[in-house]
Amino acid sequence: MLIGGLQKVSLIDFPGKIASVVFTQACNFRCPFCHNATLVDRRQFGPTLSEDEIFGYLSTRKEQIEGVVISGGEPTLQSDLKQFMCKVKDLGFRTKLDTNGTKPDVVAELINLNLADFIAMDIKHDFARYDLACGVQARIEDIIRSIDLLKTCGVDYEFRTTIVPGIHSRNDVVSIAKNIGGAKKFVIQEFVPDHAMDNNLRHRVKESLFDSAHRIELENLRSECLRYVADFDIRYAY
Ligand code: SF4
Incomplete structure (x- = not known):
């Protein structure tokens, strides 16, 4: 795999x-x-870490580390993801995959082989405006296949959306909840502008749903979303 980084310990991922x-x-x-x-x-890729470095570290931390998250980038683009996750499982760790859901066949294979214990899939926007948030022309049929797969596969999962001022409105959040209707869990996350890929988003100061002034509105949003999904969570940046 092309591995660009390792966070040795995380309590939140x-x-x-x-x-x-x-x-x-x-x-x-x-x-x-x-x-x-x-x-x-x-053009911005840094040096890669070898799998030997990753497994060398993990094999000395079996007592402290319970799980390994494979994140990115988009991990399902890696041709040897399956082999990598197999090695992680063989070391006795639980595995979590973070994915944008564009490769349902890859996700299905990992599930069928019992290589993923938890899957977090990003839902970038409601289906009608997906491209606005993912920056390319998305194949919505693949996104829908991944959503349906997670809802029925029996593996623990969550759908999550980063809410960005100027890209997502309050009503969009409800539309997304409808798009994933019947899901076990939907999480919305607060956008952190500091290192955004689009320079224009880095310093834009806009009213955010996550501002303290909107806490009641967020709670109302929770009630609306819970009409479509079983569990709804809000992750603040700080
Ligand atoms: S936020 Fe978007 S561009 Fe960045 S790694 Fe995830 S899917 Fe790719």
């Missing part, structure tokens, strides 16, 4: 687990709010 996070290089989306440009834009 794998629900309920102390985890390491492996970041793969390359992505087929260009979300303007992405803060991982060095993992997305080939």
Whole structure:
């Protein structure tokens, strides 16, 4: 795999687990709010880490680390993802995959082989305006296949959307909840502008749904979304 980074310890990336996070290089989306440009834009790729370095570290941390998150970039673009996750499982770790859902066949294979214990899929926008948030022309049929797959596969999962002022409105959040209707869990995350791929988003100061002035509105939003999904969570940046 092309591995651009390793976060040795994370308490927030794998629900309920102390985890390491492996970041793969390359992505087929260009979300303007992405803060991982060095993992997305080939011109900004840094040096890679070898699998030996990753497994060398993990094999000495079996007592402390419970899980390994494979994030990116978009991990499902890596041709040897399956083999990598197999090695992680063989070491005794639980695995979590972060994906943008564009490769449902890859996700299905990982599920069928029991290589993913948790899957977090980004839902970039409601289906009608997906391209606005993912920066390319998305194949919505693939996104829908991935959503349907996660809802029925029996593996623990969540759908999550980063809410960006100027790109997502309050009503869009409800539309997304409808698009994933019947899902076990929908999480909205606060946008952090500091390292956004689109310079224009970095310093834009706009009213955000996550501002303290909108807390009641966010709670009302929770009630509306819970008409479509079983669980709804709000992740603040700070
Ligand atoms: S935020 Fe978008 S561009 Fe960045 S890694 Fe995720 S899917 Fe790719």
